[in-house]
Amino acid sequence: MTEAAAPKTTMQRVLDTVERVGNRVPHPVMIFVYLIALVIVLSAILAAVGAHVTYQAYNPASGEIEPASTVARSLLTVDGIRFMFTGIVQNFMNFNAVGVIIVAMVGVGVAEEAGLVKALIRKLVVVAPPRMLTYILVFVGIISSIAADAGYLVLIPLAAAAFVSVGRHPLAGLAAAFAAVASAFLVNILIVPTDGILTEITNDAIRLVDPSRSIDLAANVWFSIGSVAMLTILIGLITEKVIEPRLGPYTGDYVVPGESALSEDEYRGLRYALWGMLGVMAFIAALTLPPGAPLRHPETGAIIGASPFMNSLIVSIALIFMVCGICYGMGARTMKGANDAIAAMQKAIAGLSGLILLLLVISQFIAFFNYTNMATLAAVSLGRILQEMNLDALWLLVGFVLAVFLIDLIITAAIAKWAIFAPIFVPLLMQLGVEPEAVLAAYRVGDSPMNSITPLNAYFAMIVTFAIKYQKDAGVGTVIALMLPYVIWISVLWTALLAGWHLLGLPWGI
Secondary structure (H helix, E strand, C coil), X not given: CCCCCCCCCHHHHHHHHHHHHHHHCXXXXXXXXXXXXXXHHHHHHHHHCCCEXXXXXXXXXXXXXXXXXXXXXXXXXXXXXXXXXXXXXXXXHHCHHHHHHXXXXXXXXXXXXXCHHHHHHHHHHHHCCHHHHHHHHHHHHHHHHHHCCXXXXXXXXXXXXXXXXXXXXXXXXXXXXXXXXXXXXXXCCCCCHHHHHHHHHHHHHHCCCCCCCCCCCCCCHHHHHHHHHHHHXXXXXXXXXXXXXXXXXXXXXXXXXXXXXXXXHHHHHXXXXXXHHHHHHHHHHHHHCCCCCCCCCCCCCCCCCXXXXXXXXXXXXXXXXXXXXXXXXXXXXXXXXXXXXXXXXXXXXXXXXXXHHHHHHHHHHHHHHHHHCHHHHHHHHHHHHHHHCCXXXXXXXXXXXXXXXHHHCCCCCHHHHHHHHHHHHHHHHHHCCCCHHHHHHHHHHHHCHHHHCCCCCCCHHHHHHHHHHHCCCCCHHHHHHHHHHHHHXXXXXXXXXXXXXXXXXXXXXX
16 A cells, blocks of 8 residues: 655645646747737837826936936837837847846857766765755855856756756755845845945935945945855745645656766866866956956956956856866766857757747846836836825834835836935935944845746746746646745745844944
8 A cells, every 4th residue: 555645735835826826828939929928018008098107316427316207108109119110120139038048058058068077076075965965056046146147047957957966956956046146136245346436326315314424335234144155045845835745745757867976987087177267267367356357347446446456257167167077077087079069058058949039028027028018117106105105114114125026026126226216215314313333233134035936037938948947737836836935935934034133233244
């Protein structure tokens, strides 16, 4: 007799329903086609009723907070129709995610085809204590924001492969890494380039109330470090206590490596890859570290911030993977020459065809949506509602987090949202006795969790593609059902951490 299956919990049944319903929706390409049609109709309606907002906003050109006014723009006017027809190619070219994915996959594709990625995963599995594998991957995912989008492109598929290599469900690894990379994006144990821009915008908002006051890059460092520690444990626990029990044993047809030990050829390949990595990093260092080096800022000489080094980081990462992949292939005898490396690049890019089609449609939706100004109208209107509710400082801080949660579903760019929100909420909360460091910390909490469930995340479609690799019938609903527990628990407990930090008067940073 077979043992009866354990009854599913209420949460598991709810998530199963979400997955079934989500996977019955049309193809993602058609979803965005329908959304484009909806935006066109709504833009015409809002423009017809004269929808508009006035507010104080950060002007990146002048570096000042200036009065601004935004009106709804219809796509069904002469200018709107002209924009839709003439802008398709440029909209796609301006969608940075496309170039980032293609460039990164050129390097990653060589490393994967050569066998380097699988060898590294097997080495990680051997070295990492089994009980700590989830938490190590989550921690690396959270701090991967220092390397721009590398976490999406490298760590997420690596985590799925690492899980399946030890007999665990690959979608659990994918979900854990996606939650770490996307839903904890704005905190780190290090100072990252985005911090500089957020700090600059915050200081300009502070001057509306107190021209003599400002914050620095480390204004949120203690809260960020505390958040990283809490989120690492939380995401790991959700993965092991909620996600994996729901998924159950992996029964897919993806081949699990049978041996964890590496062969002599693989060890030689890893040594060659190490030498290759040291060589290419020395090359990048030579282009970056000396005074006047090409990858320093041409005027200030800075390396971190808006510098050629940071702007070309994904190119450096792709170059490291490509060189390491070639070196590994030569050492492990999985590649014989340049033709094999080129074939690997072609295979990697060919595998992106479906994703590129989807990104073409998404790029049009985002461009059309931005043209109509509906996102700005929604953000400012929501901010006004909170202002008029006359809440005390703590509840206004929590309300601000909730407002950012909602807006993050339609405006995923962290800097763009802060440029709208900072001039509204920083002065308002400062007048209620709330430190600007606390407002910026609240924005970090509000901006991140929804990133893993909004289809407007440029990499959401790519995550669906990764999921299909391990589960052929996976779809949008599968990914949303996987990520909902993370979003709910992270949103609640991270907001609670923020409120507790504020009530206890703990220092937000240095």
